[in-house]
Amino acid sequence: MESEEQSQVIGRIVGLLDAAGIRYVLCGSLASISYSQPRATYDVDLIIDPTLPQLNALVALMNPEEYYVSPEAARAAYAERSMFNAIDFLTGWKIDLMMLKPGLYDAQEFNRRIEREVLGKRVSVLTPEDSMLSKLNWRKDSRSERQYEDVVKVAAAQWAQLDLAYLRLWAAELGVAGDLEQVLRDADELRPR
Helix, strand or coil, X not given: CHHHHHHHHHHHHHHHHHXXXXXXXXXXXXXXXXXXXXXXXXXEEEEEECCHHHHHHXXXXXCCCCEEECHHHHHHHHHHCCEEEEEECCCCEEEEEEECCCCHXXXXXXXXXXXXXXXXXXXXXXXXXXXXXXXXXXXXXXXXXXXXXXXXXXXXXXXXXXXXXXXXXXXHHHCCHHHHHHHHHHHHHHCCC
């Protein structure tokens, strides 16, 4: 039931983003678990790159009987290049919509997004490497074990295909090179032989 709900939430929000003409990429836990092992999560994280008219169109498309969204919060997030969220009333799931930031790595990870099936829906999703790097970057302050475990699981499951040069280049730029090397050591012990 949970994965069916996740699939519905993803399908509805991606449909709205497409209808508004907004480029997006699925990130966060749903992106990482699409490359490794399922685990419980109750939110959908998306990086979006709208124009202001596109953002206004998205908010207008979000039927107030199906979604809670604050137009003011959406416009503030656009102006500040931050995030806002919406609540899917049909499931109670939270959807975090993060504006694409102007940094070099942010543009790189967004432009490298790939089309992939996630929970039965074809969506744009971060590459395995960018999923790992973004989670390591997010956990710099929190030191979240759950984020770390997600990264190790992605690395172990995707070991043979990982672009280690890309990972090491951007890990150094993001200040997470030490964490990445520990991830790779831990993942090497878990990876399929």
